[in-house]
Amino acid sequence: MKSRLQNKISVFNIINTLIMIFVVIITLYPFLYLTSISMSSEKFVYSGDVTFYPRGFTLRTYKVLLKDTSFWISYKNTIMYTVLGTIISLTLTVLLAYPLSKRDLKGRGVFLGIILFTMFFSGGLIPTYLLVTRMLRMRNTIWAVVIPGALSTFNVLITRTFFEGLPDELEEAAAIDGMNTYGILLKIVLPLSKPILATMGLFYAVGMWNNWFGPFIYLDTKSLFPVSLYLRNIIAGAQSTREVTGGDVEGFGDIEATIKSASMIVSALPIIMVYPFIQKYFVKGVMIGSLKG
Amino acid sequence: MKKRTLLFVSCVLMISLLGVVITGCGGTKTTGESVVNGDENDTNEKPDTTPSNNEADLAEDDSVFPPAEPVTFTMLYRDHPGYPYNEDWIVWEEIEKRANVTLDVIVVPMSDYGEKRNLLISSGEAPEIIPSTYPGEESAYIPAGAVIPVSDYVDLMPNFLEKVEAWDIEENLRNIRQKDGKYYVLPGLREIVVGEYSLAIRTDIFEEHNVSIPDSYDDLYDALKQLKEIDPDGYPFSDRWEGNSLLSQAATNFDVQAGWGAGNGMRYNEENDEFCFYPIVDDYKDFLAYFNKLIKEGLMDPESFTQEDETAVNQKFAMGKGYVISTNTQEVISMRNKMNETLGEGNFQVDIIPPLAGPKGRIASSNKLDNGIIISSNALNNPNFEVLMKFVDWLWYSEEGQILTKWGVEGVTYTKEGDEYKVLPGLKFTSLGINAEDEEAKDLRDDFGMNNGVFVFSMYNGHKELMYSYMTEEARNLTQAVNELSTFRNPDPPVLMDEAQREEHTMISQALMDYVNQMTLQFIVGEADLETDWDGFVNECKTKGADTLIQMTNDIYDETK
DSSP states (O other): OHHHHHHOOOHHHHHHHHHHHHHHHHHHHHHHHHHHHHTSOHHHHHTTOOSSSOSSOOOHHHHHHHHOHHHHHHHHHHHHHHHHHHHHHHHHHHHHHHHHTOTTOTTHHHHHHHHHHHHHOOOOHHHHHHIIIIISOOTTSHHHHHSTTOSOHHHHHHHHHHHHTSOHHHHHHHHHTTOOHHHIIIIIIHHHTHHHHHHHHHHHHHHHHHOOHHHHHHOOOGGGOOHHHHHHHHHHHHHHHHHHHTSOOSOGGGSOHHHHHHHHHHHHHHHHHHHHHHHHHHTTOTTTTGGGO | OHHHHHHHHHHHHHHHHHHHHHHHHHHHHHHHHHHHHHHHHHHTTGGGTSHHHHHHHHTTTTTOSSOSSOEEEEEEEEEOTTSOOOTTOHHHHHHHHHHOEEEEEEEEEGGGHHHHHHHHHHTTOOOSEEEEEOTTGGGGGTTTTOBOOGGGGGGGOHHHHHHHHHTTOHHHHHTTOOTTSOOOOEEEEBSSOOOOEEEEEEHHHHHHTTOOOOSBHHHHHHHHHHHHHHOTTSOSBOOSGGGHHHHHHHHHTTTSOOGGGOTTSEEEETTTTEEEEGGGSHHHHHHHHHHHHHHHTTSBOGGGGTSOHHIIIIIIGGGTOOSEEEEETTHHHHHHHHHIIIIITTSOOEEEEOOOBBTTBOEEEOOOEEEEEEEBGGGGGSTTHHHHHHHHIIIIISHHHHHHHHHOOBTTTEEEETTEEEEOTTEEBGGGTBSTTOSSSEETTTTTOOSOHHHHTTSOOBSHHHHHHTSOHHHHHHHHHHHHHOEEEOOOOOOOOOHHHHHHHHHHHHHHHHHHHHHHHHHHHTSSOTTTSHHHHHHHHHHTTHHHHHHHHHHHHHHHO
């Protein structure tokens, strides 16, 4: 079977490969472009000569970036938020999805209804803000970043569907042998659910890494800012004022294109590097048939 | 069974919906309260608490500035990516030392400053002092009473008042007043009008080919004609900013408006004391005819009005294609830097020329206001409110405060030689182009916190000397030229609309001005003909509501003046 597939060069394979190579190229090009800009000297960047490889190679930009403490503080914060946020989100998701996967749970429909409701309606920006700042008193703390929105309805539903697919007999056997519910969850269900945990973990981690809005509205102190705020400020900050003042009043030449590219590369790299390690779980296709709930 | 669950689910949905409605109400209730508070403060006739009448008895206690006991005020801080916020800046320390005031800042990235300001103000969580707000942006916060009418409290601000009077700024302030006759934003004040935008020319080419430097738009036409002969296939003039700066500058000298300054189509006519719709007057036709002539004769690049800045500057002007381009005093420097790379140092000379005169003379707007500060109504709850107003006056409007935020501390960051401010040796001030090449030196802005937009508005404000101290020689010359050569046109008197009127007005004027702007370009590049299509254009403007707009504007103006 395997060898037959390998030896066969069909028209489909050729076309498929070509299309895939094309897709790979358009996906990789932005990264390549940013990398070459970040390593080129400004002269070539201004004249638009940089395309596939750096012109006038220099690492000056990275040296400047290394010295920028506010970037690294933000970077540290992002890592912290991502790790903590992912742990919290995963725990909550599992704890909610597991009971919901049990068909004999009383009031299951009610819980599902409530959960589904939040998928379509939200309290609106200002009530949410007031809830977090006035009632929960989380403004300007790490909790404001990791707690609101820790649970994604969509992810809960996918996880629940996955749990439903596990054979009941396994759990019944464990119960007969005297294991309680938590034991079953920890020792039987979770070890069998590595694919879904890895996937959800990745979803949450990427979401948290890129999270901009939450930190933007809840954080007031610079030392708590994640790197997404830093990046957006250097990329969009200059443009937004330009619209208001109609020109270049405050010296926007301050941030060079090369610096922007370098910081984008440095901050995107870690989260990209997570993918290869959990890629093998994706092959199993968690999403197939997952949304029938 | 299935039916029952369904029923259950719908019940739950209903309940949660109710919950949302209730919490929703709760939300509005809180804002409602703050509205009431604001109103109360307003209707309570603030003058009672303003110091005007009780200054005498308050002079000894809480309202003294600097206060005897240290106080803390909250402030929104716009974090500019070019000089990231740093709590160790000397400027914070000096403010504490001199004013006995600690600023507790909420740092907001500049990219989304406005959004966070909206959120904080509408949720009632706004800090007391909110700088970096452009006149006009405050109007959204007024109906809910979220910002205070600062004009009621300027008695607390001697420095502000003194400057308004000495520099003749009352006229300008009229324009930021709201329908109730009060203003809600404290703008930055300038002693003289700043010249920032004009044309840059390739002086070397002009000299080489014996072309005299233009003084009027007619001269510019002649000069471009001569320059066209150098390269008959190219365009001597290819503009940037989609022509917006050029049109805006030129239009005032034809007694109309366009480009960045197009506004809502209304223009005040002093003789008749009424507003007209300027795009349909003959002066506007003359204005269009002039630029149409430049395009028709191949003197100006038709792409001027559509191309990206990058194309106009990097790929055309900086590459030696074209000899005239719009610029400002900052951009001209960055253009030279680019040209040092592309054409080579010494192979070119680029200069800003003073603004050109048009058929109606050389007219400049007499605007002396800058962006400004709003004070949230939360400040009224602060027992030290009067100190707060005095502090704002001191830091943003007093000589001492302005020197501190612009130049820092004498002997630490700068020294003064005669009238001139000099950066101490070993330091640099990159944003002003002083000692910028020194990689090791500490920067007055990045490392000390001077020239921070939060404190210095948009750089040029305050006394003439202070304004000049921040300009390059070139910028100084341009500003001097503008002030010496120009006739100043007073800003149009304000048309004080209430919210409903403003909405209706905008609805008409927006669609109308879209059409005007589109036709303006068509007339200029020649897609529409000024002879045959002009009447159609005028009629179309009228069908789109130009007359209604005139009527409405004049009615409101007469009512409220």
